[in-house]
Amino acid sequence: MTVDRILPTDEAYDLLDLTRELADRELAGKADEHEQHGVFPRETLRTLGRSGLLGLPYPEADGGAGQPYEVYLQVLEVLAGRWLAIAEAVSVHTLACYPVYAHGTERQRKMLPDMLGGDLLGAYALSEPQGGSDAAALQTRATHDGAGWVVNGTKAWITHAGHADYYNIFCRTGGPGATGISCLLVDAGTPGLVPQKPERTMGLRSSAPAQLVLENMHVDADRLVGVEGGGFRIAMEALDAGRLGIASCAVGLAQAAVDYAVAYAAEREQFGRPIGTFQGVGFMLADMATQVSAARALTLAAARLKDAGRPFSIEAAKAKLFATDVAMRVTTDAVQVLGGYGYVSDHPVERWFREAKVLQIVEGTNQIQRVVISRSLI
Numbered sequence: 001m002t003v004d005r006i007l008p009t010d011e012a013y014d015l016l017d018l019t020r021e022l023a024d025r026e027l028a029g030k031a032d033e034h035e036q037h038g039v040f041p042r043e044t045l046r047t048l049g050r051s052g053l054l055g056l057p058y059p060e061a062d063g064g065a066g067q068p069y070e071v072y073l074q075v076l077e078v079l080a081g082r083w084l085a086i087a088e089a090v091s092v093h094t095l096a097c098y099p100v101y102a103h104g105t106e107r108q109r110k111m112l113p114d115m116l117g118g119d120l121l122g123a124y125a126l127s128e129p130q131g132g133s134d135a136a137a138l139q140t141r142a143t144h145d146g147a148g149w150v151v152n153g154t155k156a157w158i159t160h161a162g163h164a165d166y167y168n169i170f171c172r173t174g175g176p177g178a179t180g181i182s183c184l185l186v187d188a189g190t191p192g193l194v195p196q197k198p199e200r201t202m203g204l205r206s207s208a209p210a211q212l213v214l215e216n217m218h219v220d221a222d223r224l225v226g227v228e229g230g231g232f233r234i235a236m237e238a239l240d241a242g243r244l245g246i247a248s249c250a251v252g253l254a255q256a257a258v259d260y261a262v263a264y265a266a267e268r269e270q271f272g273r274p275i276g277t278f279q280g281v282g283f284m285l286a287d288m289a290t291q292v293s294a295a296r297a298l299t300l301a302a303a304r305l306k307d308a309g310r311p312f313s314i315e316a317a318k319a320k321l322f323a324t325d326v327a328m329r330v331t332t333d334a335v336q337v338l339g340g341y342g343y344v345s346d347h348p349v350e351r352w353f354r355e356a357k358v359l360q361i362v363e364g365t366n367q368i369q370r371v372v373i374s375r376s377l378i
């Protein structure tokens, strides 16, 4: 189904057309193969970078495309409908550009054109093996040496580990809790930075996360992003916007599942008629379509607050929670609409169902989103 979108500018309509065309040409035909064999799509990401899709919401003066967040998110949605791993990679890369963009020194900001143009792929390393939800308890330790820092510890679940050109490493430079954490900008290839084998994941196999072992890794003093002890704040600011990216990935995935299930239900016949004409199936499709529209509306409403410079983090948490739960329900129902054929990999709904699950976990589990929302209420 073509989604009827209201976009703020003519340029945005052109951008969405370009994205659809690029997604059909570059993504749709490659997703299955890459997911099956776990091949990281670095070349495809370069193509997206050359098309300007890796720095969309950042100012043109820094090398971005100067698009409102609501436009960037709708681009992500289109990408997610063709290949979730690519949309998630764009979302994570956009997140990984934030610390330098918002808090970087003049010298660090010189990297922005290459980051936003997609020549340099970024990663965001906050989680650790002993904890992701309680990120303020992280244990990776950076100690001062004469010319900077020596870092030891292990980061877990890092998207783009082993493929990224730079890493935002959140580590403890002070005492316990959030105020003891700093952000270091570390180039891939820095001695002591050792990406491990990719995890064997349920979905997103072309872009599986991996641990990063940090062994006596020396980082120059000028690689501190923002102020010492300010890293946790930077991490949370980045996640506020990042959660909207995950919400849009969920909307795009769920929309693809609705479209596929509707087309199947119109074709597949039982008892001499298309299954979509049975009320039991038709009502399921109606509920699926309604939930996706609601998830899109909630996500774009939060984005419009961000674009207007208003507080948006609670609305972003609601959007992430709602949209990713919708993606899980809708992809589950899409499998049901296809019956036995939904359970085999000949149809993409089987993969979409596996992929939807991770969206309820990353960038703060949906329980953590509820913690954030309930704290704001009480």
Ligand SMILES: Cc1cc2nc3c(=O)[nH]c(=O)nc-3n(C[C@H](O)[C@H](O)[C@H](O)COP(=O)(O)OP(=O)(O)OC[C@H]3O[C@@H](n4cnc5c(N)ncnc54)[C@H](O)[C@@H]3O)c2cc1C
Binding pocket: 092, 124, 125, 126, 127, 128, 129, 130, 131, 132, 133, 134, 156, 157, 158, 159, 160, 201, 204, 208, 209, 358, 361, 362, 363, 364, 365, 366, 367, 368, 371
């Ligand atoms: C595919 C993938 C990609 C990822 N990419 C990245 C990345 O690029 N960078 C990065 O830093 N991290 C990344 N992560 C890590 C992700 O952010 C964490 O997995 C997530 O934050 C949860 O942390 P955890 O796995 O340690 O679970 P835990 O924190 O141990 O949580 C386990 C369970 O307890 C629940 N729980 C915990 N605390 C509470 C509470 N206070 N109230 C209620 N319930 C609670 C959780 O919701 C969850 O259900 C990725 C993870 C995956 C699976």
